[in-house]
Amino acid sequence: MFSFSVPLGKLVRALSRLRGGGSALPGLVVEKIDPGFMQRTLAMLPQGVAVVSGTNGKTTTTKMVVELLESQGLKVFTNRTGSNFTRGVAASLLGEVDWRGRLDADVAVLELDEAHAVHFVNQVPPRFSLLLNVLRDQLDRFGEIDKTARLLQHIAAKTSGTVVLNREDPRVARIAATVTGPEVLYFGLDESLRSTFPNDDDMRAPHAATAHGAATAHVAGTAAAIPAVAVPTAPEADVVLRRVGAEDADFEFDGATITTHMKLRGVYNIFNAAAALALARAIAGTGSTDTTKLVKALSEVAPAFGRGESLTVDGQPLELVLVKNPSGFRLGLKSFPAKGYASMIAINDNYADGRDMSWLWDVEFDSLREDGVEVLTGVRAYDMALRLQYDEVRIGAVDTDIPAALAAFIRGSQGKPKRIFCTYTSMLAIRRELAKITTVEVVS
Amino acid sequence: MTPADDTTAQPGATAQPDTAARPDTTAQPGKGTIRVLQLYPREMNIYGDWGNALVLQQRLRWHGYTPELIEYNVGDEFPEDVDVIVGGGGQDSGQLLIQDDLQARGETLRQLATDGTPMLVICGLYQLFGKFFKTSAGPVIPGIGILDVETNGTDERLIGNVTLNSPEFGEILGYENHSGQTTLGPGVEPLGSVSRGAGNNSKDGHEGARYRNVVASYLHGSLLPKNPAIADFLIRTAVERKYGTFVPGTPDDGYARLAREHAARRPR
Ligand SMILES: [Zn+2]
Numbered sequence: 001m002f003s004f005s006v007p008l009g010k011l012v013r014a015l016s017r018l019r020g021g022g023s024a025l026p027g028l029v030v031e032k033i034d035p036g037f038m039q040r041t042l043a044m045l046p047q048g049v050a051v052v053s054g055t056n057g058k059t060t061t062t063k064m065v066v067e068l069l070e071s072q073g074l075k076v077f078t079n080r081t082g083s084n085f086t087r088g089v090a091a092s093l094l095g096e097v098d099w100r101g102r103l104d105a106d107v108a109v110l111e112l113d114e115a116h117a118v119h120f121v122n123q124v125p126p127r128f129s130l131l132l133n134v135l136r137d138q139l140d141r142f143g144e145i146d147k148t149a150r151l152l153q154h155i156a157a158k159t160s161g162t163v164v165l166n167r168e169d170p171r172v173a174r175i176a177a178t179v180t181g182p183e184v185l186y187f188g189l190d191e192s193l194r195s196t197f198p199n200d201d202d203m204r205a206p207h208a209a210t211a212h213g214a215a216t217a218h219v220a221g222t223a224a225a226i227p228a229v230a231v232p233t234a235p236e237a238d239v240v241l242r243r244v245g246a247e248d249a250d251f252e253f254d255g256a257t258i259t260t261h262m263k264l265r266g267v268y269n270i271f272n273a274a275a276a277l278a279l280a281r282a283i284a285g286t287g288s289t290d291t292t293k294l295v296k297a298l299s300e301v302a303p304a305f306g307r308g309e310s311l312t313v314d315g316q317p318l319e320l321v322l323v324k325n326p327s328g329f330r331l332g333l334k335s336f337p338a339k340g341y342a343s344m345i346a347i348n349d350n351y352a353d354g355r356d357m358s359w360l361w362d363v364e365f366d367s368l369r370e371d372g373v374e375v376l377t378g379v380r381a382y383d384m385a386l387r388l389q390y391d392e393v394r395i396g397a398v399d400t401d402i403p404a405a406l407a408a409f410i411r412g413s414q415g416k417p418k419r420i421f422c423t424y425t426s427m428l429a430i431r432r433e434l435a436k437i438t439t440v441e442v443v444s
Numbered sequence: 445m446t447p448a449d450d451t452t453a454q455p456g457a458t459a460q461p462d463t464a465a466r467p468d469t470t471a472q473p474g475k476g477t478i479r480v481l482q483l484y485p486r487e488m489n490i491y492g493d494w495g496n497a498l499v500l501q502q503r504l505r506w507h508g509y510t511p512e513l514i515e516y517n518v519g520d521e522f523p524e525d526v527d528v529i530v531g532g533g534g535q536d537s538g539q540l541l542i543q544d545d546l547q548a549r550g551e552t553l554r555q556l557a558t559d560g561t562p563m564l565v566i567c568g569l570y571q572l573f574g575k576f577f578k579t580s581a582g583p584v585i586p587g588i589g590i591l592d593v594e595t596n597g598t599d600e601r602l603i604g605n606v607t608l609n610s611p612e613f614g615e616i617l618g619y620e621n622h623s624g625q626t627t628l629g630p631g632v633e634p635l636g637s638v639s640r641g642a643g644n645n646s647k648d649g650h651e652g653a654r655y656r657n658v659v660a661s662y663l664h665g666s667l668l669p670k671n672p673a674i675a676d677f678l679i680r681t682a683v684e685r686k687y688g689t690f691v692p693g694t695p696d697d698g699y700a701r702l703a704r705e706h707a708a709r710r711p712r
Contacts, residue, residue, distance in 0.1 A: 146535055349710060355605060356619045358664040361495030379710070382703035386669050389699050390502050400706070
């Protein structure tokens with residue numbers, strides 16, 4: 001069937017590109033004149049659609065799933081960074097389909113923001129879904145964590161084939177009890193690594209509740225701790241992250257443990273690799289996967305934009321770590337130890353960062369006490385300074401002007417590896433500045 | 445987005461506050477111990493409420509007193525000799541989990557409030573220190589009635605930066621995020637009048653509640669770090685009740701002042 005919407009949408013897309021416009025406009029046009037376009041096009045894919053959602057790590061995980069599937073010879077359609085909403089998917093599709101509206105792919109793997117994913121799955125029920133975590137993110141937008149969990153539950157309910165869940169996040173693991181149709185698989189962590197993944201419920205009581213109800217005595221209380229949300233017994237996971245080394249990691253699946261070199265840094269990213277493995281295995285079919293190629297692809301996955309990527313400045317590594325919520329910041333501090341690094345923190349409160357600064361008080365900065373922080377910047381640099389003052393962390397300089405602060409940081413920490421923790425919009429500003437002095441991949 | 449006056453580092457700001465320079469702050473001996481009770485940190489601790497407990501502890505040290513933090517959770521034995529109490533917000537589910545325990549402690553807490561114990565309750569516990577919280581879904585969660593206020597859940601969420609003017613504490617800055625709307629009765633005074641933001645509800649133009657030495661507010665941020673005047677009120681009251689006189693130290697509030705200036709300029 002020939003449809004006018006595709007040529008028209010592609011034309012709008014080409015025009016909006018010429019104007020340097022965003023990706024949504026062509027998606028909007030095609031949505032208006034042909035509302036069935038996305039659903040129809042994705043329905044043609046032989047292996048169906050997989051949705052990746054959750055608060056943290058969607059981008060890196062989606063990228064990993066795509067690369068893992070490509071190692072198995074599958075053609076994968078995916079949405080570009082920053083277009084993780086329905087209209088963005090439609091726009092990405094327009095760029096990929098031929099003039100007859102056909103998509104040359106076996107499967108679509110789509111990163112979708114929790115709220116947008118709900119609209120998406122109502123239009124296009126996925127065959128697979130991967131639900132990563134429910135953390136305090138943009139509470140400005142969703143109001144409450146429990147509401148975010150309900151959004152993910154809705155995605156699971158609409159999934160026809162397999163739902164892959166994070167066994168270690170109680171709010172995600174609990175979704176298993178609510179789905180009746182699809183098969184449920186888990187990705188999990190070795191017991192020894194669980195303490196490095198605080199969740200929002202036990203952040204003030206690190207020894208208290210775990211996802212599995214293994215309660216230990218609470219420091220200050222006299223009565224035994226009752227975990228807020230307990231999963232009675234830990235279900236078997238399809239893929240388990242067993243160990244994380246300096247440059248390698250152990251994953252267990254199919255009853256065996258494999259050790260592989262990893263380009264990815266940070267325990268948190270590597271846990272998402274376990275998530276990606278579980279989803280990729282489900283899509284490719286566990287019986288028919290080529291494990292050698294799968295593991296090789298896993299070892300070569302590089303971090304996505306801002307997720308612990310390393311640049312070179314003055315012959316020294318400079319790492320950018322995106323922090324956008326308390327759990328992400330805590331994981332960042334744990335995953336990237338401060339020792340031997342010069343540190344800088346950049347905090348903005350623009351809409352995309354979240355306006356509420358409360359989250360800085362839900363992170364403990366003790367790990368920075370020994371080495372201090374050289375430079376603080378961003379619109380809310382003084383909120384960060386105040387936070388560090390109360391954790392007794394030494395502060396070098398505070399300057400809300402990002403370019404000036406970055407220049408001072410680089411000047412002042414010559415010969416040392418550098419690390420910058422930054423919120424989303426401050427990272428964009430920092431990358432713009434860094435692009436003037438080193439090679440920075442431009443994300444469109 | 446950066447005002448010109450920010451680009452040159454200000455002397456009070458780049459200079460290291462000496463309080464933070466000491467990695468190990470031990471209290472001067474002799475000034476005494478103050479027991480800080482944090483109510484329900486497990487269920488009622490969202491949007492940085494922990495920061496309020498941290499600020500009380502650190503400022504007590506900076507004033508030369510020894511803080512002792514006690515966490516009270518559901519089912520714990522209620523500690524004796526509490527000098528100052530802080531409690532935070534929670535999700536609706538957290539409020540349901542604590543309500544029976546809170547009712548069981550209601551008489552003790554009412555007595556402490558009547559006696560003049562300084563308390564800070566934020567958001568969820570502000571609501572439950574009132575007469576009731578009628579949730580938008582229907583069920584009514586009874587409060588413990590320390591504050592003459594009533595809260596009704598709505599579908600409208602009041603979110604954003606807030607500025608108040610308080611006769612007692614001057615300008616108060618914070619961030620609100622709540623869908624419960626609170627109405628004050630004659631038994632309390634508002635904490636302040638709202639100059640930016642919503643406050644207790646979408647029509648009355650005031651925020652928070654004051655009763656004896658209880659300070660109640662919807663403001664997160666956390667509230668105390670950027671509003672050291674309120675922190676020091678709680679500390680001074682606690683110390684005076686216990687030791688008769690308060691001998692203040694000299695905390696360095698340079699960063700707090702600058703953080704306030706910048707917060708005041710940010711959009712709602
Ligand atoms: Zn609140």
